[in-house]
Structure formats: C-alpha cells, structure tokens
Amino acid sequence: MRFQIRKCSECGRYTLKDECKKCNKKTMLVHPAKFSPDDKYARLRIAEKPN
Numbered sequence: 001m002r003f004q005i006r007k008c009s010e011c012g013r014y015t016l017k018d019e020c021k022k023c024n025k026k027t028m029l030v031h032p033a034k035f036s037p038d039d040k041y042a043r044l045r046i047a048e049k050p051n
C-alpha cells in the first residue's frame with residue numbers, strides 16, 4: 001500500500017486527499033526528490049568535459 005502525500009498550496013497542510021478540506025482547494029503532489037545535489041554536480045561534470 002502506497003500513499004501519495006499531497007500538500008495544499010493555500011494553507012500548506014499535508015493530506016492524502018485531492019482537495020484540502022479546509023480551503024476546498026486542489027492539493028498538489030509532494031514530489032520526492034528524484035536526484036540528489038550530488039547527481040546534479042555529476043551532470044555538470046559530464047557537461048564540462050574538456051575539449
């Protein structure tokens with residue numbers, strides 16, 4: 001069983017529902033970080049290869 005944590009952009013409340021009960025606003029999925037800062041630097045290093 002997997003939960004998709006969502007967050008209301010209005011009140012900042014975390015919920016599992018599509019809409020915030022308090023504000024009646026659509027909530028947004030809280031995206032887990034897909035790559036760490038280390039990966040970002042690794043990509044930069046790849047982009048910076050010497051000519």
Ligand SMILES: [Zn+2]
Nearest residue numbers: 008011020023
């Ligand atoms: Zn809300």
